[in-house]
Amino acid sequence: MTIETVPAPTTQSADAAGAVMPARRILGLACRNCRRPEPLGPSYVCPACFGPLEVAYDTEVVRTALTREAIEARPPGLWRYLELLPVDAPPARGLAVGSTPLLRADRLGPALGVDRLWLKDDTRNPTLSFKDRAVTVAAARATAFGIDTLACASTGNLAGATAAAAAALGIPAYVFIPADLEPAKIDHALAYGATVVPIEGTYDDVNRLCLEIADETGWGFVNINLRPFYAEGSKTLAFEIAESLGWRAPDVVVAPIASGAMFTKLAKGFDELVETGLIERRPIRFIGGQAAGCAPVATAWETGGEVEPVRAPDTFVRSLAIGNPADGRYSVELARASGGSVEAIPDPVTAAAIRQVAALEGIFSETAGGVTLGAVAAARRRGTIRDGDEVVALLTGNGVKTPEARALGLEDGPARPGEPGLAPAIRPSLSAFEGWLEGRS
Amino acid sequence: MSAVRIPPTLRTSTSGAKQVEVAGSTVREVVDGLVATYPGLAPQLLDEAGGLNRFVNVFLNDTDVRHLDGLETPVGEGDSLVLLPAMAGG
Numbered sequence: 432m433t434i435e436t437v438p439a440p441t442t443q444s445a446d447a448a449g450a451v452m453p454a455r456r457i458l459g460l461a462c463r464n465c466r467r468p469e470p471l472g473p474s475y476v477c478p479a480c481f482g483p484l485e486v487a488y489d490t491e492v493v494r495t496a497l498t499r500e501a502i503e504a505r506p507p508g509l510w511r512y513l514e515l516l517p518v519d520a521p522p523a524r525g526l527a528v529g530s531t532p533l534l535r536a537d538r539l540g541p542a543l544g545v546d547r548l549w550l551k552d553d554t555r556n557p558t559l560s561f562k563d564r565a566v567t568v569a570a571a572r573a574t575a576f577g578i579d580t581l582a583c584a585s586t587g588n589l590a591g592a593t594a595a596a597a598a599a600l601g602i603p604a605y606v607f608i609p610a611d612l613e614p615a616k617i618d619h620a621l622a623y624g625a626t627v628v629p630i631e632g633t634y635d636d637v638n639r640l641c642l643e644i645a646d647e648t649g650w651g652f653v654n655i656n657l658r659p660f661y662a663e664g665s666k667t668l669a670f671e672i673a674e675s676l677g678w679r680a681p682d683v684v685v686a687p688i689a690s691g692a693m694f695t696k697l698a699k700g701f702d703e704l705v706e707t708g709l710i711e712r713r714p715i716r717f718i719g720g721q722a723a724g725c726a727p728v729a730t731a732w733e734t735g736g737e738v739e740p741v742r743a744p745d746t747f748v749r750s751l752a753i754g755n756p757a758d759g760r761y762s763v764e765l766a767r768a769s770g771g772s773v774e775a776i777p778d779p780v781t782a783a784a785i786r787q788v789a790a791l792e793g794i795f796s797e798t799a800g801g802v803t804l805g806a807v808a809a810a811r812r813r814g815t816i817r818d819g820d821e822v823v824a825l826l827t828g829n830g831v832k833t834p835e836a837r838a839l840g841l842e843d844g845p846a847r848p849g850e851p852g853l854a855p856a857i858r859p860s861l862s863a864f865e866g867w868l869e870g871r872s
Numbered sequence: 873m874s875a876v877r878i879p880p881t882l883r884t885s886t887s888g889a890k891q892v893e894v895a896g897s898t899v900r901e902v903v904d905g906l907v908a909t910y911p912g913l914a915p916q917l918l919d920e921a922g923g924l925n926r927f928v929n930v931f932l933n934d935t936d937v938r939h940l941d942g943l944e945t946p947v948g949e950g951d952s953l954v955l956l957p958a959m960a961g962g
Contacts, residue, residue, distance in 0.1 A: 464927065476881045476957045481916045481927040483959045639931060642956045646880050658959070742939045755929075755936065757959040 456496075457517055460659055461487040463761075471517075473576050473656045483757070484659045486517040494707040499678055502709075509564055509667040515703050516667070517660045518571045526557040526599050528567045529667050533675035533823070538791040540822075543804070544811045547821040549681070551672055552794055558619065559829035560750075560797065561668065561693065562592035568664035569653040570596040578651035580605065584641035586634050586689065586750045587616035588797070588828050593653055594625035605650065607637050613749060615832050633744060635755045658692075665693040669700025672823050673710050680704075680715050682820040685807050687799040687827060688719040688728050688773065689751045691758030698765050717765050718815055719773040720806030722746035722781065722798075728759045732766050732773035747778050747836055748798040750828060772815040776805035782839035784808075785830060789837075790851070797828030798836045874951045876906055882955065885912030899930055900943035902953060917955070929958040 460469040464482025475484050497514045505511040509529030510521040531553050540548030556563040566589070570581060582605040583593040590606045597604035606620045610629035620627050630637045645652040653661045673680055680701050688694045698717055704710040721729045724746030731738040741754035756762070766773045776784075781801035788804055789795050796804075803824050810816045830837060846852030848868050857863040873893040878886050886892060894909070896902035903924065907914050919925050923943070930937045931954040937945045947953070 474881075475959065476879075476927075478881050478884070479915065481881070481925055481957055483927070483957075635936070636934070639929075639934070639936075639954075639956060642879075643877075643954065740936065740938055742936075755958075760926075 455489055456492050456514060457519070458487040458489055460484040473573070473578065473651060475656055475658045486659050486663055488515070488517075488703075490703065490706045493703075497707055497709070499674075499709060502674065509567060509664065512667055512670045515670065515700075515707070516568055517663050518568060519575065522571045522574055522600070524599060525567060525571070526563060526595060528556055528563040529671065531555045531671065533672060534792065534794075536788075536792050536824075539788055539804075542787065542791060543808050545807060545816060545822050546819055548807070549672075549676075549821070549823045550788070550792065550794065551668060551823055551825045553668065553825060553827050554794060554796060554800070554829035556592075558588075558591040558595045559832060560588035560592060561665065561825070561827040562588045563595070564667050565589075565661040565664035565693075566592040566596045566653050569651070569657040569661035570600060572660040573651035573653075573657055574600065576651070578649075578657075579603075580648075580650040582641070582645070582648075582650040582652045583607065583654055584634070584638045584652070585612075585616075585620075586752060587612050587832065588750050589654065590616055590620035590625070590627065591623065591832075594620040594623035596653075597625065598623040607641050607644075609634050609637055609749075613833055613835070615834065616749075619832065633742075634749075634753055635740070638753075638755075654690075654692075662692045662696050665696040666700030666703065668693070668825065669697045670704065673701065673704050678710050680710055680713055681823045682714075683716045683718060683771070683810075683816055683822040685718045685720065685803055685810065685816075685822060685824040687751055687803050687806075687825070688721050688756070688759075688762050689753045689799075690756045691719075691728060691762035693827075694719050695758050695761045695765055698769070715769060716771040716815060717769045718771040718806055718810045719762055719766055720799075720802040720809075721773065721775050722748035722751050722802055723775040723777045724748075725752045725754055726773075726775035727754060728756055728762050729773040729775040731759065731763045733775075738763060747833075747839065748781060748802055749833070750797060750799045751802060770815065772810050772813055774806040774809035774813070776802045776809065779840045780805045780808075782836055785837050786841075788826070789830070794826060795830035795837075796826045797830050798833045799828050800826035800830075801836070803827070873949065874902055874947050874953055876902065877952065877954045879956055881957070882913060882916055885916070886910050896947055898943065899932060899937050899945045899947055899953070902947055903930070903943070927958045929956050930954070931956065 462477035507530035536548040553561040581597040604625040645655045705712045725744035738759035744752040784804040785801040845855040894905045
């Protein structure tokens, strides 16, 4: 579905609450490493030190203009937080992304030993994952830059998100994926009319190739040359969590780590809410989850060493199977500095967690969400989640994309009465049903 | 000699060259040779200790040299190296 977005404040205009937005909210790009400023453009590498570029804002300008009331008066969706995003104005058309619910997990919480557990249900975005947030911002910026083709290197969720965003904009999309990706994710991208290019290799091979392609084609690779803008979209998860909690932060945030971009941008999102006066400053512990079969960040956190790339990821959690995470180092630093942890979750634990949250809360999560909930339990055992903590866990993708993952570790065979599972096919007769119920078939 | 592909961000230091031929029997020798020919690349490719900048990834025939022997990985005639930013993706 596409929506007509409400025109939002640009320079020297008034927003819904009547506040005037001065000019120069977005200062440009700046190197995260050496802080050298760079002009706004489809670039991602500092020409001086090769470090990553990110968007720089004048938070004082935003602070004087943006209020809780102004945000609350706006329509649902991620553009409610426009002033904290790297776009002058929302695109005229786009997908209805964001404003997903924060659900109190009153059944799952006690099962995990967590007194106050909230689930950020981002399985409900237009293409069923949080990637819609990042792509929406990148696509809006691509349009402003005059880019006429979207592309991405994807572990799966990004494929559908990029394909759908391009469809909504009416421009072509090229989606590069590992050739052995889950079929449901490939179909998802194909459904929106994308050109899907399978690459015989790991995600890191796909990513390396796409870096070279991006250099040569001028296409807007959302997670390469548009990455400074793309990554900013994930901040809206933090904005929504804070707003849903009544403009405050929780004690603990638990999220999956693939490249680490979303994990680190969650912290940036909360920081910006503090800097702009929208919430009070308080300590938040950030806890990350990785699949044990591809856990370079968890390993570095555990050992205190550098993030060493994993050459051959071995996990069914394909959405987190990045062996060479771009923001791995920053993710370790965040977990350490905040008093959190990074947990490595074996696949059978992930599968059990997927079944548990589905059975207790009615939410069917993709594998990354299973890892996140596994991380909640592991962090509780470790002590980085404590008695009385208010914990927000992010469910970032929908289980329909990874249907086979749910069944890992389940016993084969038809379900008996009272058991969850698939019963044997029976004749359409009451006696056949009663026979099964009484254990005669 | 091996072929080294230069990403756009570094091409101002190589007079616009997208690919250059550099002699050397290890990745380290090739990188050092590259910097000797184009000194403007030093601040981008090397750290203060003369090692590889942590934001640079080097691929030998499409394999990350960290999965091989790092800077000591042997380089043969006709091999190709690619220098890429250590970011993006995800």
